[in-house]
Amino acid sequence: MDWNRIEGNWKQTAGKIKEKWGKLTDDDLTQINGKREQFEGKLQERYGLAKDKVRTDVDTWLNSMD
Numbered sequence: 001m002d003w004n005r006i007e008g009n010w011k012q013t014a015g016k017i018k019e020k021w022g023k024l025t026d027d028d029l030t031q032i033n034g035k036r037e038q039f040e041g042k043l044q045e046r047y048g049l050a051k052d053k054v055r056t057d058v059d060t061w062l063n064s065m066d
Contacts, residue, residue, distance in 0.1 A: 001065040007034035020061060023047060 006013050014029045017039075023046040032038045036058070043054045 001062050003036050003062065006062070006065075007036075010034035016065075021046070 010029075010033060017029065018024060018026075021043060024042060028042050028046070032042060040051070040054045040058060043049065043058070044051060047054075049057070
């Protein structure tokens, strides 16, 4: 799956994101609003991960969504 599909179906995808990354709040997801850079930034903030690690984790998750 590509990020454009995630962004286009953000409300439906937000539940799946919350299952995977439970530290993200509903407010975080509303603020992110489908924007990948903001999503990755929030993951860094909430989980204390490096940017490269977050990008790899998000890419792995996207690939598993197909």
